[in-house]
Amino acid sequence: MGVPKRLTTMQIKFAEYLVFNEGRTTGAEAAIAAGYSKDRARIEASELQNPTLSPLVVQYIGSLREENLKKYEVSYDKHVAELGKIREAALKKNAFSAATNAEKNRGMAAGLYIDRKIIKTGKLEEMSEEELELKMKKILEDYAPILNAKVVEALPEEVDETDQSASSESSS
Numbered sequence: 001m002g003v004p005k006r007l008t009t010m011q012i013k014f015a016e017y018l019v020f021n022e023g024r025t026t027g028a029e030a031a032i033a034a035g036y037s038k039d040r041a042r043i044e045a046s047e048l049q050n051p052t053l054s055p056l057v058v059q060y061i062g063s064l065r066e067e068n069l070k071k072y073e074v075s076y077d078k079h080v081a082e083l084g085k086i087r088e089a090a091l092k093k094n095a096f097s098a099a100t101n102a103e104k105n106r107g108m109a110a111g112l113y114i115d116r117k118i119i120k121t122g123k124l125e126e127m128s129e130e131e132l133e134l135k136m137k138k139i140l141e142d143y144a145p146i147l148n149a150k151v152v153e154a155l156p157e158e159v160d161e162t163d164q165s166a167s168s169e170s171s172s
């Protein structure tokens with residue numbers, strides 16, 4: 001018998017139903033919707049999706065899927081343009097909240113906003129004196145360029161001595 005040279009109307013309907021209802025239908029349901037017998041629907045669906053038995057149908061299904069992907073592809077330009085359309089439609093209806101959200105989402109897509117989350121762990125009260133000193137030293141090192149601060153290497157004994165001499169001078 002050989003492989004047919006072109007698709008039949010039922011094969012086209014099967015492929016289109018299968019692709020355009022992807023994830024919401026089975027091959028058997030697509031076969032029934034295309035006009036195949038309910039008794040043989042599972043077998044027909046299997047045969048129509050087999051590249052050895054129905055290479056033209058499989059090729060057509062592949063081209064439909066590819067076309068669908070291109071149509072609904074998300075690219076930066078399409079995304080920002082679509083958000084702009086949504087914003088304009090919302091403004092026409094005086095839906096300022098929706099328009100603001102659409103504009104904010106456009107800005108986020110363009111990289112104008114940075115979503116930062118800081119997770120704090122532990123409490124200062126629960127840290128030992130040594131841990132507190134290390135934490136403060138780390139903060140000063142990390143933020144020294146911003147603070148224009150100098151990192152001072154002082155031992156706790158030196159700090160205690162300086163504090164005691166300063167307090168004795170103020171009391172005299």
